[in-house]
Amino acid sequence: MAVTNDDYVFYNGRKLRKGFTTGTTATAAAVAATKTLLQQEPQSIVAVKAANGQQAEFDVQDDQFDETYASVAITKDGGDDQDATDGMLIYATVTLRQDSEITLDGGQGIGRVTQKGLANEPGMPAINPTPRRMIKQSVRDLLGPHRGADIVISAPEGEKVAKLTYNPKLGIVGGISILGTSGIVTPMSEESWKHSISIEMNIHRQRGDDRIILTPGNYGEDFLTQTMKIPVTQQVQMSNFVGYVLKEAQRLGFKQVLMVGDLGKMIKVSAGIFSTHSKDADARAEVMVANLALLGAPLGLLKQVYACLTTISMIDLINEAGYQAVYQKIVDKIKQRSEKLLVRREPAVVVDSVIFSRSSGLLASSKPIEEIEAEWR
Template structure:
């Protein structure tokens, strides 16, 4: 576990839904600590039990050195990634730094086993470079310079033995980063339950699509939407981006990045919220599914009050769909999907460029519910 000089200070914690959660440190800060430990070991020719470094935001972190191997020419040290109470795939991974002194004063930094390589344009690093992002790259080199002084140089290689396995649990495969994880962190500190890093990853993925020339994008809330788009509409997986609950954020990003067309494909349980103008669809932010459904059913006309009350009392959209289908009020789905389109386009209406939006809603139990255009037309336009 990484600690700070005052480990009980409030600045080391964040409160989320009433819980007190401990902050941690990024892979970038961990790699910095491993680098400093390896350089001190090599320069002093003795192993280090602990090492103290500064994260990118200046926060002091103290790490235990987990493994050390050295001789007169090289040294390698491992530090365990401590993400605090954040549920991160890299938490607990050993991050190694191997250092070798140079005959000049240059400092080089590369990625070894388990650190990914960039294969697509649109990321912070150029194609072919190791996935060590600019901020941790700068911090690692600055920390190394402090240890080496102005006249000595070193070759530094960061590696993560379990990195290739861990990377499968991250966004890296979608981002075109192959062979391992990324060394990340703009602040150097991990804030548990942080949505900003998640949004940032989605933006990076979208930017890759623009860099390759895409002007259209299929957005889905999650795996169910992606499966429907692929299996029912023959849309290639590489045209699809998962937006999670961040519908409004991602729609604004499509406009910022210059996409011209967007197709929203999602389960009614998520997408009905968008039809009511709710653009952050997590249940912690808003849940008016029953109210929205009742309002749209009422707009159909002729729906008995007792049926509206029954729908309002339903606990899930699955039970609503069953009752609606049995009663023959399926026309409500078209009202809802048309409002999804209207709400989404209205959200982006007052900025350029204009983005044309279509939408498809479905149920995992019964399949397609409605679309803003006939599904066959959308499939021809967007599918393979």
């Protein structure tokens, strides 16, 4: 197991232990295998530096070796992070060469890149540049300048675990990725999540797309495909990071964005709230009441809506009172707020939006829904 020398982060008042990336784990396995091979004896513990310079120690497992090769395993320790790869074994096999070259490849359970737009070219193993450099340099330091080796990183459970990661959407097939820029996993980190979304968007851009569909999550994706009959080939899930993803769309050069989401999330965007997680903001009742008031809704209705705990219960009251026009007001403001967020930079981005409710279906769209469906199918 890895020892994290009591390195913690605080998140929402909780003390959480940091861990190590698959990149640091693979580096440790490569170092342990090389030491085993050179010394011709098993290693019980291996110490390496993560990419950010932090010292890390790992227990070495399942060592096998002879005079030409060595293979060892290290358990991936993600700390308190909810990571699909936490606890899986990462193997490194190091085989001596007759020359001084050092090669690095992915074996069983390590994904292969199939699309442009990622850090590695199609056909390469999904071992990102920082861990690739760390692994090869660490082995070079042990071998010296005149000996070479073939290094193969593998993960027996990788193909199964990869189904729980972003890899299938990124066009990485056959296993997990060896990742990490700092080498450290920060629990509950949103940065790695955002980075994954950016990578997925860049894949769309690299293949020539200049427009993209954004949904907060599975509900939006289901409405897009099942109700609007629009395929997911141009769609990315943005989670709660609406502002970040919109700015990324502009940075990457998309000219047109369609956002499809449940009212409960998207109503916040209409008020200029671009991080829609409840921990950041929950002004759904206030936004709805303000828009209803502008339509002249009676005080009694406003009080009832304000007391609602969910947008579904708000919708029931609004529909019963005949104020469905409020949905169009909200969806129009989603478009206005989103385009205003991007107005100061190029390229200009046209944003349209569709809002729905899981209980009652389509609520409103920033232009006729038939036009949107025809345009994006």
